[in-house]
Amino acid sequence: MEALQLKQVVKQYGEKTAVNGISLKVEQGEIYGLLGANGAGKTTTMRMVLGLIYPDEGSILYNGKPYSKELQHLMGYLPEERGLYPKVKVSDQIIYLAQLRGMSASEADKSLKYWLERFDVPEYYNKKIEELSKGNQQKMGFVAAVVHKPKILILDEAFSGLDPVNVELLKDTVREMRDLGTSILFSTHRMEHVEELCRNITILDRSNTVVQGDIREIKKGYPREEVVLRTAGEVNGLAELAGVTGVQRQERGYVLTINDLGAAQRILQLAVAQGEVEHFEIKEPTLNQIFIRAVGESNE
Numbered sequence: 001m002e003a004l005q006l007k008q009v010v011k012q013y014g015e016k017t018a019v020n021g022i023s024l025k026v027e028q029g030e031i032y033g034l035l036g037a038n039g040a041g042k043t044t045t046m047r048m049v050l051g052l053i054y055p056d057e058g059s060i061l062y063n064g065k066p067y068s069k070e071l072q073h074l075m076g077y078l079p080e081e082r083g084l085y086p087k088v089k090v091s092d093q094i095i096y097l098a099q100l101r102g103m104s105a106s107e108a109d110k111s112l113k114y115w116l117e118r119f120d121v122p123e124y125y126n127k128k129i130e131e132l133s134k135g136n137q138q139k140m141g142f143v144a145a146v147v148h149k150p151k152i153l154i155l156d157e158a159f160s161g162l163d164p165v166n167v168e169l170l171k172d173t174v175r176e177m178r179d180l181g182t183s184i185l186f187s188t189h190r191m192e193h194v195e196e197l198c199r200n201i202t203i204l205d206r207s208n209t210v211v212q213g214d215i216r217e218i219k220k221g222y223p224r225e226e227v228v229l230r231t232a233g234e235v236n237g238l239a240e241l242a243g244v245t246g247v248q249r250q251e252r253g254y255v256l257t258i259n260d261l262g263a264a265q266r267i268l269q270l271a272v273a274q275g276e277v278e279h280f281e282i283k284e285p286t287l288n289q290i291f292i293r294a295v296g297e298s299n300e
């Protein structure tokens with residue numbers, strides 16, 4: 001059974017429909033990507049899952065059951081805007097938050113110390129949030145979201161403001177939580193993170209679902225329109241080939257856009273005829289390209 005299921009969920013703010021009938025399923029131990037343009041309805045959806053606001057229509061089920069207060073103990077949330085108080089010590093507020101979610105003070109203290117050690121910052125225990133850099137505040141936000149070992153974790157731009165080393169550290173942690181059975185709703189504008197972490201996604205645009213499903217299956221539905229070619233020397237005549245719509249010269253070769261797959265074969269034949277081909281690849285569309293296309297199309 002799905003850990004989390006949304007069925008035709010609608011949320012209105014007065015005349016404005018913020019979420020227009022979203023349906024999705026997140027399995028236990030899955031990282032699910034919730035994507036969308038600005039104002040598409042992601043935060044509204046996450047806040048409904050958390051029970052902070054209520055749907056006007058449709059239903060949200062947690063292991064097949066509707067929302068109840070006890071679920072608060074099982075949910076963790078890293079909001080996009082930092083949710084921690086700047087003037088309060090890390091330990092005071094994270095232990096307090098964990099207690100609100102059903103942990104004893106000593107369990108919470110132990111768990112916090114584990115996470116601070118894990119992130120190699122045990123000295124933050126006694127620091128105020130405002131004394132930390134932006135990225136380290138983000139890490140403490142993450143600790144606050146996971147300290148009570150949630151079963152459903154909602155991460156909104158979890159890696160924003162982090163340097164590449166910390167992004168990898170948090171990614172590993174997110175994967176580990178998934179492997180331990182936590183269901184994760186992952187929202188971001190960084191498509192490369194979604195490609196790495198998620199299997200299934202929903203893309204929202206202006207409150208509607210415009211793309212949904214397994215990323216690999218979604219990609220199959222989009223044409224492969226980019227060819228990467230690396231050769232020892234120059235290749236003449238690429239732009240004149242039928243089906244080639246763009247040729248970009250790069251440091252060590254070419255990136256070409258094509259409008260039919262036959263053009264890829266013509267490119268290869270031409271390149272081979274003129275010299276040594278070091279690399280040839282017909283690229284799948286990236287999630288970034290799919291996003292831009294899907295959101296662009298729905299705006300037309």
Ligand SMILES: Nc1ncnc2c1ncn2[C@@H]1O[C@H](COP(=O)(O)OP(=O)(O)OP(=O)(O)O)[C@@H](O)[C@H]1O
Binds near residue numbers: 016036038039041
């Ligand atoms: N409390 C509110 N009152 C009125 N309208 C709201 C409220 N909260 C959100 N909205 C509107 O609902 C729509 C969806 O907003 P939401 O914050 O869910 O988008 P989002 O996908 O999270 O966007 P972003 O990527 O910019 O964070 C927007 O048009 C927004 O203006």
